[in-house]
Amino acid sequence: MEVTKPMPSKSKTIFIFDLDGTVTKQETLPLIANSFGLEDEINALTEQTIAGNIPFVESFIQRVAILGKLDVNEVNQLLSNVKLFEGIAEFINTRHEQCVIATGNCCEWVSGLASRLSCECYSSSAIVENNKIVKLKSILKKESIVKRYQAEGYQVVFIGDGNNDMEAMRQADIAIACGLTHYPANSIMSVADYAVFNECSLLRLLHQINHAQQGTSVVLSCAGIGSRLGLAKTKALIEVGGKKLIHFQLEVFEKVEDLRVVVGFQARSVIQAVLDKREDVIFVYNHDYFQTKTGTSFFLGSRHANEFCVAWDGDLVVHPDDVDHCIDFDGEYVGCSDIVSEDAVFIKTDDNKNVIAFALDNGDFEWSGPAKIKRDNIKYLSTNVFNQIEGLLPLPYLKIRAQDIDTYEDYKNAIKFIESWSNEK
Ligand SMILES: [Mg+2]
Known part of the structure; x- marks a missing residue:
């Protein structure tokens, strides 16, 4: 023309x-x-x-x-x-x-x-x-x-x-x-x-790309191959308590408007599983999922997102009574729990309820995720979300009840964890 x-x-x-x-x-x-x-x-x-x-x-x-x-x-x-x-x-x-x-x-x-x-x-x-x-x-x-x-x-x-x-x-x-x-x-x-x-969701994304938007986005990272779990499935698709983990997460984030799901391994199956329950999600591709870790997925998911981004690994199970706190917390924080996982990363804290360091040998609590970080503070990194946060410490910690699923033992624990609060009701 x-x-x-x-x-x-x-x-x-x-x-x-x-x-x-x-x-x-x-x-x-x-x-x-x-x-x-x-x-x-x-x-x-x-x-x-x-x-x-x-x-x-x-x-x-x-x-x-x-x-x-x-x-x-x-x-x-x-x-x-x-x-x-x-x-x-x-x-x-x-x-x-x-x-x-x-x-x-x-x-x-x-x-x-x-x-x-x-x-x-x-x-x-x-x-x-x-x-x-x-x-x-x-x-x-x-x-x-x-x-x-x-x-x-x-x-x-x-x-x-x-x-x-x-x-x-x-x-x-x-x-x-x-x-x-x-x-x-x-x-x-x-x-x-x-x-x-x-x-x-297309219009939301176009506006976000055009101008930085206020508010909080949740970045749910579901790109990994779940290698340590050994079930040959990306963790979003494994079943916990009779439903796919991703469906469990979608219920948790029902009230979150800007939900971003980062996909990589088995992307099409993850997308389809999400669309079965909710259509207005923004899917973010981490094409380099094999070479990179959750830090990359969080960076990609947070580009063009709202002012604050909550990093949430697809394998993280949080007690439902703690979820709103994780999303609504005022400002940046680092999520931690009592030490429950097999291969935990620990956090060291000070008297003012701040995280001052991450450690692999021991610490006061377990780094469980999630974390809320200002979008502009999130830089590209090929390693883990906690490596991304290290440069921003000290940050307040938020203690929650949580269990992530890295190993088969964690997986069994997560099932028990979910049963424990289901029985509370
Ligand atoms: Mg066309």
Whole structure:
């Protein structure tokens, strides 16, 4: 599409949105096909494309060849009325200088639709004769738009859902996989920083990226391989007291608005298990989960989060009566418990109820997690959360009843721990 508006220049962050299935509630090519009785041909191609058997560009050329027979104005009119995600459209329209649409679709078909969004729109284009598309003129490479803004000094956020967004998302500074209309393509999950499945959580994340937000986020780290436990499952998926540990955690965090789940090993299964119970979670990818520890997951989960972040390992079980305190505590703290674990990390304290050091040999209490830390104090680290906190000591401690699950012995203890309070009721 011709560039008709000036390039955004003032803000430092630019949001580039895919159109189909990201801003629109429907994929447009299947809609055209269904409306004009061409669904059999198009659906077969779409299925092959999604399965990865036909490259996107080839499929697009073939689909345009089939749909090109249709009257361009009629198609444009049809697409002008496609339903949009209203919150996303509003985000774009109130920040049109900071937002851009990048669609592989032809501008001859989508110009009416795009005119409902007041930002710049980049698209493919075609040669029209007698109101029919006779030939594709250009096919948009979305990554070129990303590079163009980066060259101008922008931090680029790309929001997309399909295979044809992959290169742009790999290139972008922040890549958000969007699962609002269908599960995002596998290829983009391998380059995504975030995945969202709900308009609410996408909007929350976009606002967080745009401006630092007040309040507290909970970062639940579920990326690890659970190697010491030996059950060949990431710990979020093991069953404790008749339910998956992750479902237990979701109940605990029911009242937390900004819940971020960091995923890595068995990411798809963890995401699915979460979505079975709650949709408005922000998923954060730690693709390097094998080489890194919880400190990295906490750092990644806290980027763009609210002012304070609570670090909570996916294997940490806290007594329900202590949970609210862990989240609402005023300011930074370090969570500790009586010494119960097999391989404990200990904390040393002073008379003012501060943690002054972590230790591996002995201490006053066990470092159990969670910890609440100011987002701006959380730096990248490949090791553990407590290594991250070491540089911030002294910090107040908060004593809670907790049990983490590192070893099989811990696992059995956690089951007893849960039974103990279940019996209190
Ligand atoms: Mg799409």
